[in-house]
Amino acid sequence: MGLTGLEIFKQLPKTNCKDCGQPTCLAFAMSLAGGKASLDACPHVSAAAKEALDSASAPPIALVKIGVGDNAIQLGNETVLFRHDKRFEHKTGIAVSVCDTMSADEISAKVDQINKLVFDRVGQIHNVNLVAVGNCSGDAGKFAEAAKVAAEKSNFPLVLMSEDAAAIEKALEITAAKKPLICGANAANVEAMTNLAKKFDVPLVVKGADLNELATLVEKVVGMGHKQLIIDPGSREVNRVLADQTQLRRQALKKFRPFGYPSIAFADNADAFQAVVDAGVYIAKYAGIVVIESADPADVLPLITLRLNIYTDPQKPIAVEAKIYAIGNVTDNSPIFVTTNFSLTYFCVAGDVESSRVPGYILPVDTDGISVMTGWAAGKFTPEKITEMLQNTGIADKVKHRKVIIPGGVAVLSGKLGELSGWEVLVGPRESSGIASFLKQRWA
Numbered sequence: 001m002g003l004t005g006l007e008i009f010k011q012l013p014k015t016n017c018k019d020c021g022q023p024t025c026l027a028f029a030m031s032l033a034g035g036k037a038s039l040d041a042c043p044h045v046s047a048a049a050k051e052a053l054d055s056a057s058a059p060p061i062a063l064v065k066i067g068v069g070d071n072a073i074q075l076g077n078e079t080v081l082f083r084h085d086k087r088f089e090h091k092t093g094i095a096v097s098v099c100d101t102m103s104a105d106e107i108s109a110k111v112d113q114i115n116k117l118v119f120d121r122v123g124q125i126h127n128v129n130l131v132a133v134g135n136c137s138g139d140a141g142k143f144a145e146a147a148k149v150a151a152e153k154s155n156f157p158l159v160l161m162s163e164d165a166a167a168i169e170k171a172l173e174i175t176a177a178k179k180p181l182i183c184g185a186n187a188a189n190v191e192a193m194t195n196l197a198k199k200f201d202v203p204l205v206v207k208g209a210d211l212n213e214l215a216t217l218v219e220k221v222v223g224m225g226h227k228q229l230i231i232d233p234g235s236r237e238v239n240r241v242l243a244d245q246t247q248l249r250r251q252a253l254k255k256f257r258p259f260g261y262p263s264i265a266f267a268d269n270a271d272a273f274q275a276v277v278d279a280g281v282y283i284a285k286y287a288g289i290v291v292i293e294s295a296d297p298a299d300v301l302p303l304i305t306l307r308l309n310i311y312t313d314p315q316k317p318i319a320v321e322a323k324i325y326a327i328g329n330v331t332d333n334s335p336i337f338v339t340t341n342f343s344l345t346y347f348c349v350a351g352d353v354e355s356s357r358v359p360g361y362i363l364p365v366d367t368d369g370i371s372v373m374t375g376w377a378a379g380k381f382t383p384e385k386i387t388e389m390l391q392n393t394g395i396a397d398k399v400k401h402r403k404v405i406i407p408g409g410v411a412v413l414s415g416k417l418g419e420l421s422g423w424e425v426l427v428g429p430r431e432s433s434g435i436a437s438f439l440k441q442r443w444a
Contacts, residue, residue: 005030011049019043060252062261064203064228066181067157073129075262075288091311093289095130095159100137100146111153113295119304122343123320126304132291135162140170147171165192176200194224207232215258229261238278241265249286262288280306318343319369324393328359332400335360335443340367340375349432356436363389376410383417390421
């Protein structure tokens with residue numbers, strides 16, 4: 001639970017100096033409590049108060065970053081057990097593994113496969129997130145070479161998987177600039193692994209034989225001064241992994257600090273189909289990273305889709321950008337369809353326009369990602385907003401006619417829209433499935 005505004009106010013200097021942009025310290029405290037301001041905005045807060053507020057207001061699961069650049073992945077910052085309570089903040093990272101027993105060409109070919117695991121789902125691009133390099137050979141030299149090939153062939157962050165500190169160090173000497181995740185520390189090597197993580201400033205997986213040992217090891221690593229951690233309870237059977245992952249999340253939300261880090265799970269079942277099922281369980285409950293072996297798109301796409309469904313903010317519908325979309329080989333005689341920018345609505349309309357074999361333009365009005373009837377009822381799909389789209393997108397320069405087609409369910413908008421825009425308004429079908437027949441009858 002976060003601090004209340006009054007609890008935060010007690011820690012502030014109470015000068016009402018307005019340097020933070022708020023009229024009073026109490027107003028600033030209320031903004032902090034609501035997540036609408038940052039403590040850094042107050043230049044006069046004491047170091048002791050800042051430390052107390054940062055500790056008390058920190059999310060129950062720490063934020064951990066792996067990698068650099070555009071493909072870096074962030075995990076953690078989770079605050080709820082169930083998505084509908086608020087939302088999940090950072091999606092599960094999917095890592096596909098390679099082994100150092102493979103030849104350089106085989107590693108290169110598999111990493112190429114991993115790089116191509118990119119999917120377009122409802123207008124959004126989704127992909128796997130990491131390449132996991134396993135020290136299957138037990139040879140530090142081979143491991144370093146495999147890590148080098150993977151780092152050169154992919155822009156995805158790496159997971160370096162070995163319990164041999166010497167092998168990890170050799171691989172880090174080559175790949176440290178990419179800020180890989182090293183996996184991992186256990187009871188036997190925890191000091192050596194932690195020192196490497198601190199030396200190269202990279203995140204570290206801490207693995208326990210069970211939850212009790214895991215808590216002890218995490219406290220030891222944090223005591224050594226390293227806090228960029230991913231935790232592994234050590235279980236591998238799917239039922240035990242499910243129980244442990246759930247317990248980790250429950251205890252983290254109760255502010256049990258040793259479990260307040262993202263977790264990792266391994267879907268390494270020999271049966272490829274079962275491995276995908278296991279990975280789906282771990283994505284749902286509550287792994288920060290899931291490591292799989294298959295780079296087959298048929299195996300990965302179901303996991304990407306499941307992850308999309310779980311990690312979509314339930315309070316924020318998926319929306320497309322409000323702009324002109326051309327479907328087919330449009331001309332200056334092509335029809336113009338107006339709809340909302342709710343992703344499902346747009347793709348239904350786009351698919352049915354394409355199926356009609358009459359190239360056309362689609363103008364999705366920004367309704368904050370809600371559907372036609374909902375947008376109309378909420379006052380977000382209005383003649384004024386449609387007119388603004390017609391005037392500001394440049395669609396008038398792309399066609400020589402002045403006709404626009406609106407959904408049949410909002411025929412009531414046609415009169416005022418015609419007055420405001422000066423365009424002739426055609427009332428289309430209520431459902432996009434009727435577009436083809438509508439065009440045959442009404443569009444020459």
